[in-house]
Amino acid sequence: MRDFVIALSGEAGQGLNTIGDMLALSLFRNGYCIFTDKSYHSRIRGGEYVYRIRISDSPLYSMRQEFDLIVSLSKSTTISQLQYFHDGTKLIYDSDSDHVSSKDFDFEVKAMGFPFKSIAKEAGEPRAQNVVALGGILGLFNVKREIPSKLIEETFSGKEEIIKANLEALKRGYDLSLPIEIPRLDVQEHNYYLMNGTEGTGLGAIAAGCKFLAAYPMTPGTGVMTFLASNSEKHGIVVEQAEDEIAAVNMVIGGAFAGARSLVTTSGGGFALMQEGVSLAAMTETPLVMVDAQRPAPATGLPTRTAQEDLLFVVNAGHGEFPKYVVSPRTPKETFELTEKAFYIADKYQIPSIILLTESLVDSSATIEAPIHKEEFLQRFITEGNEEYRRYEITENGISPRAIPGGKATVRVDSDEHDEAGYITEDLEIRSKMVDKRMKKMEGLLGELSAPAKFNLDAPLVLVGWGDSWGAIDEFAMSRKDVGYVHYSEVFPIDPSIKEELEGKKLCSIEGNFTGQFATLLRSVTGLQIDHVGRYDGRPISANWIERSLKKEGMI
Amino acid sequence: MSYLREVEPAWCPGCGNFPLRMNLASTLEEMGVEKSHFIMVTGIGQAAKMPHYLDINFFNGLHGRSLPVAFAIKAVNPELTVIAESGDGDMYGEGGNHFIHGIRRNFDVTVLIHDNQIYGLTKGQGSPTTRKGQKTSSQLQGVINEPLNPLALAITMDAAFVGRTFIGDKEHFRKVVSAAIKHKGFSVVDIMQPCVTFNKVNTFKYYKDRLYDVHEKDASYDPTDKVKAFETALEWDDKIPMGILYQNEKPTYHELHPVLKKGVILSKERSSIDVSTELEAFR
Numbered sequence: 024m025r026d027f028v029i030a031l032s033g034e035a036g037q038g039l040n041t042i043g044d045m046l047a048l049s050l051f052r053n054g055y056c057i058f059t060d061k062s063y064h065s066r067i068r069g070g071e072y073v074y075r076i077r078i079s080d081s082p083l084y085s086m087r088q089e090f091d092l093i094v095s096l097s098k099s100t101t102i103s104q105l106q107y108f109h110d111g112t113k114l115i116y117d118s119d120s121d122h123v124s125s126k127d128f129d130f131e132v133k134a135m136g137f138p139f140k141s142i143a144k145e146a147g148e149p150r151a152q153n154v155v156a157l158g159g160i161l162g163l164f165n166v167k168r169e170i171p172s173k174l175i176e177e178t179f180s181g182k183e184e185i186i187k188a189n190l191e192a193l194k195r196g197y198d199l200s201l202p203i204e205i206p207r208l209d210v211q212e213h214n215y216y217l218m219n220g221t222e223g224t225g226l227g228a229i230a231a232g233c234k235f236l237a238a239y240p241m242t243p244g245t246g247v248m249t250f251l252a253s254n255s256e257k258h259g260i261v262v263e264q265a266e267d268e269i270a271a272v273n274m275v276i277g278g279a280f281a282g283a284r285s286l287v288t289t290s291g292g293g294f295a296l297m298q299e300g301v302s303l304a305a306m307t308e309t310p311l312v313m314v315d316a317q318r319p320a321p322a323t324g325l326p327t328r329t330a331q332e333d334l335l336f337v338v339n340a341g342h343g344e345f346p347k348y349v350v351s352p353r354t355p356k357e358t359f360e361l362t363e364k365a366f367y368i369a370d371k372y373q374i375p376s377i378i379l380l381t382e383s384l385v386d387s388s389a390t391i392e393a394p395i396h397k398e399e400f401l402q403r404f405i406t407e408g409n410e411e412y413r414r415y416e417i418t419e420n421g422i423s424p425r426a427i428p429g430g431k432a433t434v435r436v437d438s439d440e441h442d443e444a445g446y447i448t449e450d451l452e453i454r455s456k457m458v459d460k461r462m463k464k465m466e467g468l469l470g471e472l473s474a475p476a477k478f479n480l481d482a483p484l485v486l487v488g489w490g491d492s493w494g495a496i497d498e499f500a501m502s503r504k505d506v507g508y509v510h511y512s513e514v515f516p517i518d519p520s521i522k523e524e525l526e527g528k529k530l531c532s533i534e535g536n537f538t539g540q541f542a543t544l545l546r547s548v549t550g551l552q553i554d555h556v557g558r559y560d561g562r563p564i565s566a567n568w569i570e571r572s573l574k575k576e577g578m579i
Numbered sequence: 580m581s582y583l584r585e586v587e588p589a590w591c592p593g594c595g596n597f598p599l600r601m602n603l604a605s606t607l608e609e610m611g612v613e614k615s616h617f618i619m620v621t622g623i624g625q626a627a628k629m630p631h632y633l634d635i636n637f638f639n640g641l642h643g644r645s646l647p648v649a650f651a652i653k654a655v656n657p658e659l660t661v662i663a664e665s666g667d668g669d670m671y672g673e674g675g676n677h678f679i680h681g682i683r684r685n686f687d688v689t690v691l692i693h694d695n696q697i698y699g700l701t702k703g704q705g706s707p708t709t710r711k712g713q714k715t716s717s718q719l720q721g722v723i724n725e726p727l728n729p730l731a732l733a734i735t736m737d738a739a740f741v742g743r744t745f746i747g748d749k750e751h752f753r754k755v756v757s758a759a760i761k762h763k764g765f766s767v768v769d770i771m772q773p774c775v776t777f778n779k780v781n782t783f784k785y786y787k788d789r790l791y792d793v794h795e796k797d798a799s800y801d802p803t804d805k806v807k808a809f810e811t812a813l814e815w816d817d818k819i820p821m822g823i824l825y826q827n828e829k830p831t832y833h834e835l836h837p838v839l840k841k842g843v844i845l846s847k848e849r850s851s852i853d854v855s856t857e858l859e860a861f862r
Contacts, residue, residue: 052862216861226857232850235655237647259838259848261654266680270647273640277620277651280638281659282846285651303641396854403849427846428618428636429656435630437639438623447631447639 026079033096043074054210084494148188158196220384223355225250227362237274243382244316268293272300282427288314301341310369328561329382331535349515351490359394367400383563384491408432421463479507487532499566522549595772620649626666626693643673655845671707686832695774703777730812739764741825
């Protein structure tokens with residue numbers, strides 16, 4: 024496997040996101056495999072913005088921290104990125120702007136300045152300095168020029184003068200013929216898709232038939248809300264921006280109760296506000312599907328960075344005892360598939376289903392195979408009922424037939440403890456039966472789980488992971504003979520039978536948190552002893568970070 | 580078609596909720612509201628237990644959160660007639676934010692607030708509408724906070740329908756509540772009632788002596804005059820206005836919403852997308 028990592032850096036507001044997207048898509052359409060990530064500050068203008076693109080000939084699902092080429096449009100971001108230079112990293116800067124000089128470095132840097140601004144001005148559009156840079160990089164990778172030209176035409180559709188100038192700027196960028204060596208990567212026609220976790224989750228929700236979404240904006244969970252909003256008219260979806268997260272979760276419970284598949288999206292702090300709603304869904308046995316896109320906490324934490332810190336909080340969400348289902352997809356493909364499954368499980372068992380994402384997963388575009396849509400996940404398990412209907416009928420598997428209001432059945436739903444008909448009760452015999460009924464659903468739920476991903480379990484060290492750390496763990500384990508892994512994307516409940524396979528092995532969890540939350544969870548179910556190495560600096564886990572960390576701990 | 584359930588409600592003897600229950604059931608019966616297409620959404624409190632004593636569809640949710648649930652039920656199934664009902668503590672205190680934003684949404688709902696100016700179920704603490712100076716189990720020296728004026732607030736926010744009635748006047752209750760249910764949009768009815776156990780100030784007699792109907796007092800009262808309505812809503816102490824204080828015919832959430840205005844019923848919709856076609860946008 025060969026790869027090359029490019030970083031585009033500058034200040035927020037310099038159009039780096041647009042250019043980064045164009046660069047990634049052009050490389051992808053030319054046949055390369057792409058993985059991107061974005062590092063930015065929680066502000067609208069200024070601050071640091073770094074768009075990284077990892078280019079390879081087969082799909083990868085994690086970033087390499089040290090890049091091979093950085094194209095920087097601002098001096099301050101060049102300096103802030105020096106920590107990610109390796110011996111061969113090349114720097115390209117805009118010689119028309121305030122730029123770095125040799126005195127800014129305490130090591131030798133292979134730097135080249137190009138007058139991006141003057142070139143753009145000559146092309147007729149002074150603001151197109153980033154398009155000149157785009158052309159320079161694409162030329163380096165022999166990307167057919169009609170690919171980015173089409174993207175420019177789409178981006179500036181209707182503005183002929185601007186298109187003309189940008190196309191000229193692009194050409195002049197190609198003409199720079201940057202004197203940089205890149206590895207030979209096999210480029211071929213492929214059948215992949217380029218998608219990030221936000222898009223995968225949003226598309227999965229639409230495919231599952233989600234017709235109602237309520238949310239209060241919170242980074243990095245907002246993307247799923249705006250994705251569905253932009254598809255609202257096309258697919259007949261109501262997206263309501265609630266006054267707060269408490270309203271949002273109660274709305275989604277109301278929408279699901281009335282019969283529409285519904286979704287609420289948020290991040291950790293907003294999820295905290297929704298706790299009573301999670302408990303309400305459990306007591307009323309209303310399907311509730313939630314997205315929590317994790318960021319570093321406590322409190323406001325680091326809004327635009329990544330973490331895996333909400334696992335135990337989400338698994339234990341809501342006061343009282345009740346079943347729930349929690350997924351944490353590994354890739355954008357899995358965000359689609361597990362979102363569909365989350366809707367299905369919520370409907371089938373009438374419980375909360377929580378989709379646990381991370382900032383790195385929602386913001387990173389990856390090269391994926393087509394997500395698998397399952398028609399069976401569209402089953403709604405809604406009954407018509409009749410005059411004798413009892414919403415909380417005691418059944419063998421704990422699942423009561425669910426009717427929705429507006430039909431033959433009278434539907435009575437109560438957050439108090441209730442009898443089978445749904446009326447409030449203080450009869451403590453009924454109370455025990457209702458607890459038994461609700462908890463009974465856990466048994467069925469265990470049978471719905473897929474096995475975790477496993478690799479080389481006979482290795483001297485077996486890593487344990489969950490969620491979007493898979494790309495890094497897999498890449499690391501594949502690169503050596505002495506490391507295997509077990510990796511989960513359905514994180515609650517956990518099938519305890521995994522104990523037999525892992526007993527007696529040296530286990531170490533790799534997680535985006537300080538305490539080793541998944542290790543704690545797995546230990547509580549299996550009794551296995553699991554060491555832990557955690558990353559909690561807000562950056563995503565990468566293969567070389569795992570290598571360094573395990574060496575430091577003397578584990579490899 | 581009776582709206583009553585044969586059951587002994589768990590309210591104190593003499594509670595204002597008893598006549599409210601009878602008045603509400605008979606109003607719904609007289610209006611001919613179809614039971615299968617009627618739902619009540621409540622929060623928590625003595626008032627919020629109402630649907631357990633009626634024979635109806637209901638969602639008895641969390642304290643203060645009836646409005647978000649009611650909104651979504653109406654959004655996904657506009658064929659349902661939706662009443663959100665709770666007490667003053669629930670709707671104006673815990674749920675105050677939803678009250679404000681529910682008015683902004685102007686979805687078609689009738690909001691009935693049992694306003695006895697005290698917390699009952701938690702035993703006698705001051706509520707948002709308890710008057711200044713009143714001594715309660717948690718404000719032993721008297722309430723020092725200003726009371727909320729729910730009708731003035733609703734009028735300021737341009738709620739579609741703003742009314743007040745009294746549990747002691749069956750005919751008035753029927754008139755105001757049925758008008759609120761018929762009115763399209765967010766309709767608020769503040770219902771004055773005594774709490775015989777915990778509020779010794781705002782008694783049945785207190786209300787009886789002070790409440791007057793705005794139309795009976797002045798036949799030319801114009802409920803579309805927002806400024807006049809606001810001015811009327813500020814009255815308290817000696818005379819307390821009731822009746823239909825304010826009304827407007829602005830479009831509802833459903834009439835404005837780009838998806839809902841087409842008449843779709845989301846609760847009946849199922850997934851119909853072709854995933855492979857959608858995926859083409861990601862190449």
